[in-house]
Amino acid sequence: MHGGVSTAPLGVPPSRSALRETLSRVGTYTLRRVVVLLVTVVIGTYLAVLIANWGGEVDRMREAQCKEQAGMSLQADPLLQLLPPQERQRRYEQEVERCKTLQGLDRPFLQRSLEYLVDALTLSLGRANQLTSDSGSREVRNILLERLPATLLLFGTADLVLFFMAISLALFLSRQYGSFLDRVIVALAPTSTAPGWFYGIFLILIFAGLLHLLPFGGMVDIPPPTDTPAYATSVLRHLILPVAAIVIGSICLSIYSWRTFFLIYSSEDYVEMAKAKGLTSSMIQRRYILRPTLPPIITGFSFMLISLWQGAIILETVFNWPGLGRLLYSAIGSQDTPVIIGTVVIYGYLLALTVFVLDIVYALIDPRVKVGERGVGT
């Protein structure tokens, strides 16, 4: 699958052709992943279109938009206002029909669903039924894109905190195997079955409700501070509890399973050898333990992030965080079909992008991708 065995033996400085081969391998790998991820997004979106249209929901949405447009064009033309009501009604219906033909509502379902698929993938979902963006736009794309930064801020921060905290604590505990702290973490591993939002409720109760230390929710104070440092501080204060909730919801299990990984690898012969050579423990950890364990950890982390993203929907709702999850919640409340489909699509993209980024990291740290799978094994 990777185009043959690497000819360059390990440890020899890479020649020009070897470098080219590495690049092409990494390139093939990346391309393969991109294709798989794109297929995933397309399938997810098509599923969303199918689910929505089985109940005729997308068709209704299109029809409503046609009617709205026809009504507006009728109102906008002062000359048409002078026509008798029957004539106006006739014109209106004509216009609706024309628009419906244009939108393909008279064509067979399969063909239409594929058109919807393309529209959904490009987020050209038209106008929302009720929701508007803060800037007043009713275009679904604008509404979605406006909410995206808030979600990215919250989850980017939380994921980074989670990853680095978990990995450093896991390394630390793997050296203290059997200690009190180690036992505590092992005992606490089951706490990760509860999602982050669940701990969010308790955090809000304690830190906002009882202690009044941090805000109940939202992203900035109301009214938002005008100068940049004050604004940043305010956002930071609002960020603490939701990030803490996400981290608490996943950290114990991550530490527990990664620590077990490290423990297994730290009893390998080559680690003993490194110890015998007198290398410092930090060097052993970095080069001999972390190096071989990171690829599987990255893979595991990428699947954890997928479930975290979905938990985001409820977490944002609980914390009133103005991101995509909160948007989905309001869209459910106001039965706003275009926005709901848009959210499914954008979540599909987000998941694929997350996995892709981690795939690249994986390619960078896993030697098997660089030198070919068979090159290492033999």
Added chain:
Amino acid sequence: MSAVLAGLRQLRHYPSALIGMTIVLSLLLLALLTVLTIPYSEAIRMWRGGEGVWDENPELARPTWFQLFSARKLPQTIIVDTRQGGKEIANQPDGTRIVNASLRFEFPYDELPSEVGLWLSTTHKETQPFVMLRWLKPNGQEIAFEERTPQGKDRYFLSRDERLRERLKARSIEEALFYEGTGSNARLLRGTYELAVEGILFEPDADLDARLVVYGKVHGIAGTDAQRRDLGVALLWGTPIALTFGLLAAVGTTVFSLTISAVGTWFGGRLDAIIQRITEVNAMLPGLTLLVMIGMFYSRSLWVMLLAIILLSMFSLGIKTYRAIFLSLKEAPYIEAARAYGAGSLRIVFRYMIPRVIPMLIPAFVTAIPGFVFLEASLSILGLGDPDIPTWGKLLSDAYANEALFKGHYYWVLEPAVLLMLTGMSFAMSGFALDRMFNPRLRTA
């Protein structure tokens, strides 16, 4: 049998498994008791509420055990009815009749009641009776209310009578009715209160009854919500529902995943490859948002959701793990023996391969249950919970919709949250411990 006993003996070394299983068993017991004592239809009727079901419950009352943490004696709901006696009817010379009743009650508490309500019910044909009401405090002070002419069943919420409040110049009706003095000198009066009801009936067959409800601030074992519903009903019925939902979802997912991966591994080739690709794609699908769409456009029924969840999660990542096990099993001598005597493919898959791995999967299965219980709660919070069935998630979602945390109704959030936590933790603890027992490679703690 001896294997089971040995397993149980081994369990002693895993205190977390013991704790977890004890909690799981008590939850199962609670679920069983609930189903036996409160019939399902009754629970649904009570939870739907509506006129007459919860009228005499206080609104947003704390659970009674909250009293333990409070130095002040919190009021319980007091109900006095003329049908319990104390009603006198006197015939008048002009053909009318006069009803005299006094609704008397003790009020020994340290806080004001939350509300005061009066139900007047009359039986008359044409002319409505005329009712005069007087409130007598323990200190002898008297407050006269406006006259009423009740029609059939008359519900008079004194607490919401704005005109009365203005006339009495009080901050609230309850203060006017239960305080002595005004302003900063005001204090709550304890003792015997009385509502004197005097009615004039204009018809010979007419009758009048009154029922006074002094709503408390604590109620039952679980308190009440903003619709006066007893949270206990939902907490109790939430138990069997959460357990059934979690178990069914876990069973469904595991059974389908197992079958799919066993069939795929056995037949191999293209089928196996397709299953592998579907699994990879499925792992990256935004499943929760798809569930949201199903809830939005089709049905919010718990059982439809269950089916959708199973469908979306049967191509789970578990398939990869099972596949690895099956691949090595496929080459095992006993499978070869089965083949040699001519067993068919399906027979081998279902009678030889799948049963062999089931014990290995029990830990993963047990650990998967809480995930589904929390998934139901997540859907409820998004407003996609089953509209009829009371679940813990519905309670959380109601509490959230009523800003319970912000307004300080902590019991409303904490009760379902603690039950969810107990369920989640107990299954997870048992599952993790079982995992360490069955997979000695991980036995590191």
